[in-house]
Amino acid sequence: METDKERIEQLLRAFPTRGLEPVRPGLLQQIKDRIPRKLTAHRMDGINIIVDFRISRITAAAVIVLALIVAGGLFGGREALSRRMVRDGKVVLRYALSGEKASRSDILGELMNLRDTLAAQGREVVYYGDRANLNDPHAVLMHWKLDEDRYGVILGDLSARTVSGKSLIRLQAYMLKEQRKGSPQASDEEIASLPRHWWKGATGEMNHFCLDRHNGWTNFLFMDWSVRHVGLKEIWTLKWHKNFDTAGPYTRAGGMQPSDWPAWLSKYKEY
């Protein structure tokens, strides 16, 4: 057995000379021709430091985002741009560091902060994060109007895009396709006792539609293919199906008082 190994050692040593073809003669000149005129040690800039220390891409991304956050902080964090930079940076940093383990609530919490910031700037923000599937890269978590026919969108993979109105409709249509359909009842469990966006299953169907995404309004598509804004409290007055009582307990006609609504709904118009 030892003899075999020794024989293999000999063969391995002889392999380059007896088992391989010689190097192509032109190769040497080709390599020489590519020697740079100036051989200089590279500068220790950020990218090279990352390369030199073999930092993984995700860590490098985290370092860059952290630097942005620090830079944003240095500018006072009061100016709109730096504040946004800080907020956006936090979202990305958390995602970069935690990756798949980043909890849904962490990501959504940061997105809601971003939504509040944009809303404070007077932008038309629509937030779907609480209903969107974070594992779906095409899911729209949030969008806001930039100008005529241009919208900023944050998708399920936390990428930010600028899309046209048509593209946004396509994305929303995709989301609608994935959405759960419902058949609410006028006498569904009392919404006043429910926390915001609370899932109540079959006896709380209206909670799937009474969502505070448009500052007290929601967009409805009707059977005649018309689309219009509907007040959040107005949805209890619509004819959802032939058995739905449009003067049910959650309408003014049914005796609902403004103080009966939960705090987040009480400020909106009564129907």
Added chain:
Amino acid sequence: MQKNIQPTEHRTTLAHPSGQKVVPLHGERTADQDESSLAQRLRHGDRTAAETLVERYHERIYVFMRSVGHDRQTSEDLVQETFMQVWRHIGQLREDRALTSWLFRIAANVSRLYWRRHRHAEPVCIDEVAPAQDEADGAQQAGERELFAGLHQAVGRLPWKLRQAVVLHYMDQLTIAEAAQVAQVREGTLKSRLNRALESLRKEIARQ
């Protein structure tokens, strides 16, 4: 109990049997001082030192690339890529670092990066191993060709760590210390890898 073969430290100057080469395939082994002064000149941006480096090492890097399983064309490309990386990172060549092991570490990284980008590719090249042509082409030579082809295939099937150790130490004739530096492991680890590789090759060749 089985006695392990201790990989040897001997170095030979190899000449291609075709006799076409004036410079032996592996080149003359330079003295440490030589290597150190070459490294120093490189650090100072001496272009002639760069040319010397290419002359001295390009065949060894080619042997490395071929031996780990790349085909001829890819090996040539990777040799060029290795030197491009050397020029690019010449500033990282520190005084306390041996030039040979630094160079081979770059070559190993270039090779691994290639494998990573071409995962679908076979780890063993599809080229026939082409041994040097001899004057007399007899049955013995045909047998030898077959033997080397089988060996090349068997080396190509080894896991990367074992393959790298075998190629560096036996085929490129780096010392244990140099090969260990390239693989970034301790000498004992490299010796153990060599023993495992030899055992694996022995079984593989016995099976053929």
